[in-house]
Amino acid sequence: MKRKNRLLKISALGVYAFLYLPLLIVVIYSFNDSKLNAEWVGFTWKWYDKLFNNREMLTAARNSLIIASASALIATLLGTLAGMTIHKYRLKLLPGLVIAPIAMPDILMGVSLLLFFIMLNMSLGLLSITLAHITFCIGFVALSVQARMSNIDRSLTEAARDLGATPWQCFRKITLPLLAPGILAGALMAFTLSIDDFVITFFVAGVDSSTLPLQIYSMVKIAITPEVNAISTLLMLLTLILITLVAKLSPGALRS
Amino acid sequence: MHTSAWRKKLISQKCLGLPPLAYLLIFFAVPTVIMLFASFRYAGDYGGLAPWYYYEQGSLSFDLTLENWQRLFESDIYLQLFLKSIAYAVLATLLCILLGYPLALMIARSPRRHRDLLLLLVILPFWSNFLVRIYAWMIIFSPSGALTHMLNSLLAVFGIAPISLMYSPTAVIVTLVYVHLPFMVLPLYANLEKHDPALLDAAQDLGASRWRRFWRITWPLSLPGVYAGSILVFIPVLGMFAIPELLGGTDGIMIANVIKQQFVESRDWPFGSVLSMVLTAAAVLVVLLGAKFGQQLGHSR
Amino acid sequence: MKNLLAAVALITVTPLATAATQLHLFNWNDYIAEDSVAAFEKSCDCQLVQSYYSSTEEMMAKLLAGASGYDVVVPTQNAVQALIKQSFLQPLDKNQLPNLKNSDPGFMNRSYDPDNTYSVPYAFTTTLLGYNEQQLQKLDIATNDWAVIFDPAVLEKIKGKVTVMDDAEELFGAALKYLGYSVNDRDEKHLREAQQVIMKAKPYWAAFNSSSYIKELTVGNIWVAHGYSSDMVQARADAADAGRDFSVNLALPKQGAVLALDNMVIPKDAKNKALAHQFINFMLDGKVAAAVTNEVGAGNPNAAAAEFIDAEIRQQTAIFPDAATLATLETIEASGSKERRLLNKLWTEIKVK
Numbered sequence: 001m002k003r004k005n006r007l008l009k010i011s012a013l014g015v016y017a018f019l020y021l022p023l024l025i026v027v028i029y030s031f032n033d034s035k036l037n038a039e040w041v042g043f044t045w046k047w048y049d050k051l052f053n054n055r056e057m058l059t060a061a062r063n064s065l066i067i068a069s070a071s072a073l074i075a076t077l078l079g080t081l082a083g084m085t086i087h088k089y090r091l092k093l094l095p096g097l098v099i100a101p102i103a104m105p106d107i108l109m110g111v112s113l114l115l116f117f118i119m120l121n122m123s124l125g126l127l128s129i130t131l132a133h134i135t136f137c138i139g140f141v142a143l144s145v146q147a148r149m150s151n152i153d154r155s156l157t158e159a160a161r162d163l164g165a166t167p168w169q170c171f172r173k174i175t176l177p178l179l180a181p182g183i184l185a186g187a188l189m190a191f192t193l194s195i196d197d198f199v200i201t202f203f204v205a206g207v208d209s210s211t212l213p214l215q216i217y218s219m220v221k222i223a224i225t226p227e228v229n230a231i232s233t234l235l236m237l238l239t240l241i242l243i244t245l246v247a248k249l250s251p252g253a254l255r256s
Numbered sequence: 257m258h259t260s261a262w263r264k265k266l267i268s269q270k271c272l273g274l275p276p277l278a279y280l281l282i283f284f285a286v287p288t289v290i291m292l293f294a295s296f297r298y299a300g301d302y303g304g305l306a307p308w309y310y311y312e313q314g315s316l317s318f319d320l321t322l323e324n325w326q327r328l329f330e331s332d333i334y335l336q337l338f339l340k341s342i343a344y345a346v347l348a349t350l351l352c353i354l355l356g357y358p359l360a361l362m363i364a365r366s367p368r369r370h371r372d373l374l375l376l377l378v379i380l381p382f383w384s385n386f387l388v389r390i391y392a393w394m395i396i397f398s399p400s401g402a403l404t405h406m407l408n409s410l411l412a413v414f415g416i417a418p419i420s421l422m423y424s425p426t427a428v429i430v431t432l433v434y435v436h437l438p439f440m441v442l443p444l445y446a447n448l449e450k451h452d453p454a455l456l457d458a459a460q461d462l463g464a465s466r467w468r469r470f471w472r473i474t475w476p477l478s479l480p481g482v483y484a485g486s487i488l489v490f491i492p493v494l495g496m497f498a499i500p501e502l503l504g505g506t507d508g509i510m511i512a513n514v515i516k517q518q519f520v521e522s523r524d525w526p527f528g529s530v531l532s533m534v535l536t537a538a539a540v541l542v543v544l545l546g547a548k549f550g551q552q553l554g555h556s557r
Numbered sequence: 558m559k560n561l562l563a564a565v566a567l568i569t570v571t572p573l574a575t576a577a578t579q580l581h582l583f584n585w586n587d588y589i590a591e592d593s594v595a596a597f598e599k600s601c602d603c604q605l606v607q608s609y610y611s612s613t614e615e616m617m618a619k620l621l622a623g624a625s626g627y628d629v630v631v632p633t634q635n636a637v638q639a640l641i642k643q644s645f646l647q648p649l650d651k652n653q654l655p656n657l658k659n660s661d662p663g664f665m666n667r668s669y670d671p672d673n674t675y676s677v678p679y680a681f682t683t684t685l686l687g688y689n690e691q692q693l694q695k696l697d698i699a700t701n702d703w704a705v706i707f708d709p710a711v712l713e714k715i716k717g718k719v720t721v722m723d724d725a726e727e728l729f730g731a732a733l734k735y736l737g738y739s740v741n742d743r744d745e746k747h748l749r750e751a752q753q754v755i756m757k758a759k760p761y762w763a764a765f766n767s768s769s770y771i772k773e774l775t776v777g778n779i780w781v782a783h784g785y786s787s788d789m790v791q792a793r794a795d796a797a798d799a800g801r802d803f804s805v806n807l808a809l810p811k812q813g814a815v816l817a818l819d820n821m822v823i824p825k826d827a828k829n830k831a832l833a834h835q836f837i838n839f840m841l842d843g844k845v846a847a848a849v850t851n852e853v854g855a856g857n858p859n860a861a862a863a864e865f866i867d868a869e870i871r872q873q874t875a876i877f878p879d880a881a882t883l884a885t886l887e888t889i890e891a892s893g894s895k896e897r898r899l900l901n902k903l904w905t906e907i908k909v910k
Binding site for chain 3: 299337524
Binding site for chain 1: 275280281284285286287288294304305355356362365376379381383384385386387388389390392393395492494497502515516535536539
């Protein structure tokens with residue numbers, strides 16, 4: 001048993017290395033004083049400097065934050081309602097519709113939403129991106145809320161009802177506070193997903209609206225300078241903080 | 257009194273679920289239907305779609321066509337492309353199982369207090385930006401990078417001509433696996449942690465070897481987790497375009513690349529819609545098959 | 558109280574003021590001199606907001622999918638034709654463009670926009686081959702020939718070191734020229750011949766690349782790239798600046814190539830039409846126009862710019878074709894929807910197989 005454990009441990013560590021090494025390379029080279037990502041020349045902050053002076057990048061970052069905040073807010077509202085409904089009642093349609101955007105390949109959603117917006121003669125921009133993001137964020141919030149709800153002790157609410165509380169009071173004083181970590185976790189996940197989304201945004205973004213992933217994509221396609229490494233490192237840092245928060249708030253949420 | 261309370265509950269149930277239901281119907285179900293409809297229209301002269309009805313001299317005439325669907329079956333190149341994309345997805349899935357299983361198993365067997373941290377470590381790379389993960393491999397595979405140099409010097413020892421890792425199906429597959437690995441690890445772990453260690457102890461007492469214990473007990477019990485993870489890897493991989501586009505060169509193209517090309521470069525939205533519908537059908541099929549398999553396994557316990 | 562009102566008024570008015578003086582320019586990548594941008598911003602006391610595209614397809618797709626908010630766009634001549642047809646463009650007010658007289662008459666009044674009602678020439682490029690001089694010399698490959706990217710016998714020596722443009726019209730144009738046809742030939746038989754040429758060469762190419770080939774050439778990952786003359790000039794400069802042990806050069810294939818004449822146009826829904834005219838007039842000034850050539854390496858249709866252009870650029874026929882070379886160059890014409898569908902179909906087949 002011991003020998004197998006060691007073999008298992010080594011192969012598992014190998015996979016961890018496989019997961020993290022590439023990202024480490026990106027981070028390290030963001031400090032490399034060379035235009036190419038080939039050899040190490042020297043330490044420098046200049047790529048981060050260039051980044052903060054890059055007007056397009058800053059606009060894209062601003063757009064990403066606006067979209068992510070709006071999407072997270074609305075998706076959390078709708079997703080919480082959905083999560084609670086799915087948990088309480090045996091429905092067929094809602095769970096399907098909630099899970100489908102997550103299960104289907106992104107490109108299908110991107111393309112169909114593009115067609116939808118164009119048919120409505122809607123101009124593509126921050127609004128179209130936000131609407132698109134909400135669609136796939138609802139699912140994550142719903143799953144998080146639902147997972148949390150199944151962990152809440154039913155007897156608490158039953159006891160409250162027995163003592164004469166109305167359903168609304170019950171919800172406000174008991175269910176909601178207990179649900180809060182799940183809701184918050186869902187909101188944070190929605191925010192992170194929105195900031196990171198590439199494929200769907202690619203199709204529904206208008207002309208003036210660039211988001212961080214779209215910016216990175218055009219930089220990667222056109223001129224790969226270590227500025228890309230710098231923005232990547234910053235994004236990873238942001239995600240790290242957000243996801244650690246989620247993990248602290250609601251450990252079960254991430255697994256779903 | 258009982259019925260009015262019951263009706264109240266029904267109404268509140270509907271009210272609760274209505275907003276998200278409405279939103280998803282409008283922004284998910286309807287666009288999908290529109291995509292299906294678009295596959296029967298003509299492409300606009302300069303992008304977009306041509307109008308589907310004309311109102312001439314007081315009569316309504318429709319301008320729809322089956323031509324886009326016909327084009328799909330005209331030659332077998334699209335079938336080949338789908339098969340190739342499916343092959344890539346299958347390969348990526350198998351590699352994910354190969355790499356992800358030891359990891360999931362180790363986490364499941366670790367002391368309880370370590371598990372959350374280990375899981376978090378698996379999830380973190382996944383939550384980093386998708387393009388960043390692709391970009392990392394573009395650096396690694398770069399023809400002027402260290403890995404390629406090392407590989408080629410090794411090959412030179414055997415007298416083999418230098419190769420380029422970049423712009424190849426290999427690069428695409430490796431990156432596909434890298435990006436989707438966490439999707440395999442999590443469901444597998446969720447399954448493995450529920451295994452009763454008593455079963456393995458009993459088998460050991462009965463004299464079964466390590467390998468036999470794994471193969472006869474752990475593996476079969478973990479199959480539902482394997483299937484769940486496989487679906488979570490297979491479907492997104494099938495719909496990938498960014499990875500083949502950035503790393504695939506002229507050869508490693510997948511179906512989503514052609515879809516993207518129709519919408520962006522070629523501006524043939526109807527044909528793009530046709531291909532998208534086929535991809536949707538394929539994804540739905542896989543999900544249904546997977547659900548069926550999962551059920552069967554559940555029943556045979 | 559009065560001071561407070563004044564302060565509030567100032568705060569509410571100022572953002573509006575800055576918002577009004579923004580000019581949105583939609584242009585090719587790396588197609589304007591940085592100094593010109595700064596000089597214009599200074600002269601108009603406004604902000605120049607730039608968006609880029611790397612292929613005509615991308616630009617058309619964005620504009621006609623409903624993108625709005627651009628004041629000046631710089632499309633190539635066939636795109637101008639298409640945009641005019643779609644009633645997308647604003648007729649130019651020649652009174653606001655006194656510098657129009659600087660434009661070389663040889664590039665004016667062309668079939669795509671007679672009388673230059675909607676467009677004014679900006680710069681031109683040719684689509685040709687950029688290459689790593691040392692590597693190709695070593696392999697003894699003649700560089701002024703499309704065979705470099707189409708002939709399997711030649712490609713064998715440079716396998717995996719070649720990129721071609723990810724653009725149907727450009728690549729087919731090159732293949733058609735290689736076969737001796739016109740770049741605008743849309744006869745199905747000829748197009749299929751061109752498709753065959755492309756398919757035979759495809760296994761030897763590293764990738765279809767319209768955007769990062771400058772970098773790939775400069776770094777040395779790629780030895781031959783099919784792309785725009787202005788990009789190749791930049792690659793040449795970049796390689797020299799980086800102190801590489803090889804040099805990059807460009808060559809116009811003898812069979813002829815595609816000439817792209819880029820123009821400045823104003824969309825109908827532009828927000829700052831007066832400012833747009835001011836910008837166009839600014840760019841028509843001889844010295845400013847010359848900056849585009851000197852910095853970007855594009856050909857110049859501005860007669861007054863000639864005296865400001867660097868001598869060595871002026872002499873390179875790949876950038877400034879002489880009469881004989883000019884005869885082999887053709888502009889791409891906008892094709893009808895049926896021809897476009899055929900071309901798209903063949904292009905998709907190339908990508909898929």
